[in-house]
Amino acid sequence: MNIDKKGINTLCTHEGELEDTLYKGATSPLYMSTSYQFGEVDVKRYPRYFNTPNQEALCKKMAALEHAEAALIFGSGMAAISTALMSFLQAGDHVVLQQTIYGGTYHFAVTQFPKFGISYSFTDGWEPKDFENEIKPNTKLIYMETPSNPLLTITDIKGVSKLAKHNGILTMIDNTFASPINQTPIDLGVDVVLHSATKYMGGHSDICAGVVASSKENMEKVFQTGICFGGSLNDYTVWLLERSMKTMALRVRAQNENAMKMALYLNQNEDVATVYYPGLETHPDHELAKSQMQGFGGMLSFELPNVDHALFYKHLKLVKPVMSLAGVESTMTSPVTTSHALMSAEDREKQGIKDSLIRFSLGIEETEDIIADIEQAIAKVKALTVTA
Template structure:
């Protein structure tokens, strides 16, 4: 489905843009006010109510990108996720969470939900049957993440969404790794779509933001929690994010291409034990990914068990060992010490996150240069670890 039958790059550029009626500039004007008139106006505007001109405009673009009726922009991905969860859960309720998921969401569930009398359980896998087994009489929400962070597991979005609807439950998905360029879960029946807009939407490692997109009815419910928790984004950052999204389509396509080439190379490298990327035919859910994704994404993970990873990171010259992901520059992290450090070793083991697992976010550099960087860093790291 296309938003109003427009192509995705056209939506990225033009949906929800503000017209500069004063000077006829080519870009949206920036309105920095935190105080607006309240008398004789149609809308009483206030930043925490998500209705400043720049907020409203960007939310229209985000809704169009996710084929949703409405959207809200937040100060971070976790602000979006936590606000959405608390909008649909109350004391006595239960939520089913996918086993393979972002460490920050896992940490929120295990440290915060019980404080509010909300029960939770994790699936033992990511098949629809795994979700169904965890549903209880008091279950209200089913939460999935596909492709997952950091193992790139693929969940059947349509079947899980159908299961939730058949039980009268709200389905939520973290769509960050795919981005709306590669996957639109609402088309498969999901109720609420979540993003860390810090990632592919921002795309330049200089913006922190989050997104919730859904039907107007569901967004009205999210809004009631949002104005209480106060996780709105500053208008300057809203304006920067709107600017960044204009190039998201072409950026993500380049990252998709690089990731597939890199995954293919890593799979042939004798030092690499395993590669996790849904675009590889060796991936167990390759066909499922093909059926629900228009591109396989710019994220992959790989295991490097016989190389000192700290030395490997130190010898990288182009690829940056830094936190976060999805910028135009290629980056790597070690999930056990960063994104999933808040998980216990036992829970990481259940997910299959090994100490040798490296998460790789492909940027837009020339792939040949990235391959050379990987190869030389492995050689240097192995040289440093050879006993005298």
């Protein structure tokens, strides 16, 4: 056994855990203090400086999973994204953003960049040539998201990273939908990796957190910005997140399998117009996804055009109609009213986000039970529609 090259479940379980030196417990102890001694110590600890014992330990786990030199934990995914972006951009700079990105990231760009004199442009698509077309002399950063939220578009990570390096541009990627179990962008040439740890890392719909992972040099810049913005995470949530991540690989692989089964089912359902899932051979970027992902993920989306969505959600018994994703329970949401509500209808249309689109996060239940739930909900809506 090569102890220096641990398996993914071993990393999830043991990397970055704290030893209970007092009572020899099996789990990491929790240090809740917000005030630590400053004299005669190697490290002056303070929560906003990301260096309490639990924070430091979890950062090591995050870095190991993303094959990065260092990582930092933040209070939310948007805290991680905004801090990372502002760590590398200043007045006069230009950033290229992928057209298909999370609505919160889009909103941050269009509302905050102008205040700081930062210019930006969105690509027309997500091919390397689309990014190349937007590069300007003052472009300092390229921002990707793959698979994207909510249409599961796939970006050529190697291709865009190679393009960026050729032009001396930093690359940044939102890796939330994939998780480090399914995709490690740093291995494909990306400089900075971002996560909403609220999702697959937390995995139980009870944690809000974010992650930035990169080289030590880049993370020093993120640290200096982060201590000013104050987006640190409280230690109890840090402890819960470290606990949750022990089972991340097991959960994500089960969700991968369930999403594949569900995509195949929905793809032949006469009430469904289109299914967006990179695991389907009909997905336009299926081969690209195969080449850069270890699994296709637990997320998909589909269009349900001729069924009243409000009634459909109301009659679901197992699937929960809620706003977030990636928990152990299966959930659905309407992107136009939640994740992408801050975008204009015109901009949503440019991305291909229709009112009939449903984003579907598969949990770890038996897929047959979830299929039965969907079928009974659609049947009830149809019956009510006919009666009306």
